[in-house]
Amino acid sequence: MKFILMIIISFLTINSAFTQNQDLINKAITEGDCETLHKFVNGTEGADQRLMASANQTIRRYTAIDSATGKYRTNKMDARVRAVGKDLMENIFLDPEKFLPDVVAKLTTGMGDQFLKAKVLHDWICDNIAYDVETAFGRANRRQDYVSVLKAKKGVCAGYANLFNQMCRLASVESIGIEGYSKGFGYTGRIGPVPDHAWNAVKINNKWYLIDVTWDAGQVDQKTFIKNYSTGYLFLDSRPFLYSHLPSDNKYQFYAPVVTKEQFMDEPYLTGVFFQYRLGLKNELPRYNNFAGKDGITIEIINSNSGVQMSGALRTAQMQEVEGASWQGKSGNTVSFIFDVPDNREYMGFIFARLSSDKRIQDRIPISYYEQRIMPLLDELLQNKKITEREKELFINSYFKVQENGYYYFLEDQFDTARINAVIKIHPLVDLSLDMLEPVLNFNLRAQQGYSGYRNNYAKRFPDTYTGYTGVSNTNLVSPINGVLKAGAVETFAIESKDYTGFAIVIDEKFNFFEKNKDGVFELEITIPSGLDEIQIFGTRNGRNYNGLLRYDVD
DSSP states (O other): OHHHHHHHHHHHHHHHHHHHHHHHHHHHHHHTOHHHHHHHHHHOSSOOHHHHHHHHHHHHHHHSOOGGGGGGOSSOOOGGGGOSOHHHHHHHTTOHHHHHHHHHHHHHTTOOOHHHHHHHHHHHHHHHOEEOHHHHTTSOOOOOSHHHHHHHTEEOHHHHHHHHHHHHHHTTOEEEEEEEEEOOTTOOSOOOSSOOEEEEEEEETTEEEEEOHHHHHEEEETTEEEEOOOOTTEEEOHHHHTTTEEESSGGGGOOSSOOOHHHHHHSOEEOHHHHHTTEEESSSOOOSEEEEBTTBEEEEEEEOOTTEEEEEEEEOTTOOBOTTOEEEEEETTEEEEEEOOSSSSOEEEEEEEEETTOOBOOSEEEHHHIIIIIHHHHHHHHHTTSSOHHHHHHHHTTEEEETTTTEEEEOOOTTOHHHHHHHHHHHHHTTOOSBOOEEEEEEEEEEOTTOOOGGGTOSOSSOEEOHHHHTOSSEEEEEOOOSEEOTTOEEEEEEEESSOSEEEEEETTEEEEOEEOTTSOEEEEEEOOTTOSEEEEEEESSSSOEEEEEEEEEO
16 A cells, blocks of 8 residues: 555656646747747756657747748838828827827737737837937936836937837836847947846747847937837848847847857857848858958858948057058859958958839038038039939938037938938938948957968058949959959959940050950959059940949058
């Protein structure tokens, strides 16, 4: 009898432990706790196969690219954010507790799509709440509950997250706030002892999706908030999110195997737009901190989107660009960037991108250029009837001056189409480019031990490139890629291209034309003349009009 009783107790103990384990794993499945699930599927023998299958399926859901969210990540603000009504918009900032339910109802009533609900709430906050730089930099200490944020019309990350959670609750969208570390403003390659950022996750169709409303609202330049709406961090997949955000609690990574603090600090900063443009890293470089030898470092980017234009640049700690320190080559859908350093100081490497179809307004203009160059040009354009008085006024009202920063900043409003059209029209008339690229990857770079930088041999490392070269998909300079040519030396220039029908170097007003070799590569062999400061390569698509593509210095 005693023996039978021991067997029963043992069975009940095992059964209880099994039930507890089941409860633990089912809870992890519900919460998207991939760390617990990963340990379960990789360290448990004899587990219930159905539970094991459910755990594996959950991990796959969170680690795979989610194609369902792409249609919401358009960088276009939903028009419903401006349809709330004037009276309600005035009252919401006076009495948030009373009127926020009405605002949320106005935004989401009749909306069955939970993704769209979350996006509209995200958009409304981005449109109406500024980042509180005074509190962020210690000049103020405002509360970050949703009521205080709405009354002040500004908040730091915790305030954005709290307001988003409250609006989601009112819209019946399950939402949580997450604290952690980020590679945001002021990040130096090391995370601090305490969390520095907050963001959200929403649960839709039994899966948690990550959102950072703060970063999608705009960015801080020096100590000024610049409104710049984005969907770069709206429903961004878990692994891409972890290049810039690391939760304090691993279960909120929604990913496995988990990314450690050391791994997070070691990896480069990839923005949400990097993944929105369907870009990817082909090799393990770059890390966040890198060292260049005599061959520099090479970074290979997989560009799966033919409509994306890319370029690279090396900058000093003061964000001044180092001429001729980066190079871009292309082969198929792989874009290769070579970066080198001129000396032993520390530099920052950047890769930029843009959709070729986008017209990107310059969001900041140096005060001296704006006042001494653009303003007189506007008067001249008006006098010559190239623009109207209304267009001039719209352009002037589109920028605000921050004296201590040294810039005029663009005042974003996606819904003011008349103002946007005027600014886009005037940009090329005052020598402002609409082809601006935005940073999508950055890292640190310095010379490795025993290497003192390329300026021991060259004034610059690589040729200068123009948009005629960087803005096309199928043109690649084969040689030479050294930026300084020696007078009297014989050089063979070679270019592969499907974008241009011909190339030429112009010397003393004489065109020296490239010829195709048997492999279809355009080639030209010349002796570099003395007395020149530079040599440029031009390309043509029709045999008549030539655009500058590349520039070399001559020593």
